[in-house]
Amino acid sequence: MTLKEFCDGTRDNQRIQCVLDSPTLDGEVLPFVKFLDDGHTAYNRLHTHSAWRKHRSLDVQKATSWVLIHQGLYHTYAHHDSDGYSTWTQVLSGYKFWVILRPKSYDSDTNRNQLYDSANLYMEQTPKKDGFYGQESERTLIYAGPGDIIVMAPGTFHEVFTPVPSVTIGGHLYSYNALHLTELSRSLDKKTDEKFTNTSHPSSTLTVALMLAALPLLKDKGMFFCIFILFYLNYCIVLHQKPLAALCRMVQHPAAYSPPFQDVDFPAWKLWNKGSKKKTLEDFEFANKVANSLIKNLKLSLTVQHYPSKNPEKPDFIFDGLGFHDPGDMVEWSFCVPKLMSK
Numbered sequence: 001m002t003l004k005e006f007c008d009g010t011r012d013n014q015r016i017q018c019v020l021d022s023p024t025l026d027g028e029v030l031p032f033v034k035f036l037d038d039g040h041t042a043y044n045r046l047h048t049h050s051a052w053r054k055h056r057s058l059d060v061q062k063a064t065s066w067v068l069i070h071q072g073l074y075h076t077y078a079h080h081d082s083d084g085y086s087t088w089t090q091v092l093s094g095y096k097f098w099v100i101l102r103p104k105s106y107d108s109d110t111n112r113n114q115l116y117d118s119a120n121l122y123m124e125q126t127p128k129k130d131g132f133y134g135q136e137s138e139r140t141l142i143y144a145g146p147g148d149i150i151v152m153a154p155g156t157f158h159e160v161f162t163p164v165p166s167v168t169i170g171g172h173l174y175s176y177n178a179l180h181l182t183e184l185s186r187s188l189d190k191k192t193d194e195k196f197t198n199t200s201h202p203s204s205t206l207t208v209a210l211m212l213a214a215l216p217l218l219k220d221k222g223m224f225f226c227i228f229i230l231f232y233l234n235y236c237i238v239l240h241q242k243p244l245a246a247l248c249r250m251v252q253h254p255a256a257y258s259p260p261f262q263d264v265d266f267p268a269w270k271l272w273n274k275g276s277k278k279k280t281l282e283d284f285e286f287a288n289k290v291a292n293s294l295i296k297n298l299k300l301s302l303t304v305q306h307y308p309s310k311n312p313e314k315p316d317f318i319f320d321g322l323g324f325h326d327p328g329d330m331v332e333w334s335f336c337v338p339k340l341m342s343k
């Protein structure tokens with residue numbers, strides 16, 4: 001469909017249409033997002049540390065910033081956003097009925113199979129005669145108008161009704177503080193062949209790996225630096241046990257997640273290094289080194305070993321404590337991060 005066809009269609013009452021996932025020409029991102037987005041900034045932090053890291057996948061840019069254009073009466077069915085990304089959106093014009101929903105049995109679920117069954121039960125239920133199909137979930141309605149901002153954690157199920165023509169901007173991000181939810185969401189996508197989600201970002205595995213490789217740049221810089229970071233919060237990082245273990249899991253077991261690993265720079269490296277048996281670039285290898293060190297020194301080995309497991313009903317630390325949303329205890333991590341690879 002061309003933009004002209006879309007515009008013509010807005011005057012046709014027989015059509016309900018939308019343009020989803022449209023890239024923004026100016027990369028519009030709200031100012032606060034830079035304090036939350038640890039994924040895409042990892043590419044920039046490492047830009048002088050890996051000679052072969054030349055490109056950032058277009059997929060990364062497209063995930064960072066997009067536009068949604070909807071004609072009135074459009075309904076987006078329940079889904080969670082893909083690849084364990086958090087999402088921010090801002091309505092520019094028009095209105096949205098944005099519904100956050102949570103399957104009722106999530107609170108009592110203690111392993112991934114149960115969580116999958118809960119989500120499946122909701123997604124596959126047959127609508128009643130009046131069209132209502134939300135009996136297996138609790139729901140919160142957000143009525144959003146121009147200027148309103150919504151931020152959603154990874155794996156948050158939501159559906160949206162657009163009553164009037166509207167334009168919404170938004171973007172996805174990974175945060176060091178929410179990676180336990182990212183990991184859980186990505187593992188659900190793998191198990192369900194992405195049936196709960198809306199698109200696919202093949203750059204995800206590389207992005208989380210670079211987040212781990214960038215950790216040495218975020219180590220404790222001393223008291224004066226800490227005072228400095230109060231004004232520049234993008235260098236202030238406190239890590240918790242579950243997100244850190246989840247990050248190590250995703251880097252060490254990329255095949256356990258969806259979509260498959262893709263590295264846009266590796267083919268060029270292969271061309272220059274014919275015959276080499278290496279399967280990843282040095283920054284990805286370094287991420288594995290960081291993971292090994294964290295697992296060993298922070299005693300995360302049990303938690304990381306338990307998944308991927310042939311028996312997903314085995315104890316899984318993601319569900320420890322107050323449940324899967326709880327990030328766990330804060331951990332002192334900087335002492336065991338290896339020295340950054342040479343420039």
Ligand SMILES: [Fe+2]
Pocket residue numbers: 079080081158198
């Ligand atoms: Fe969505």
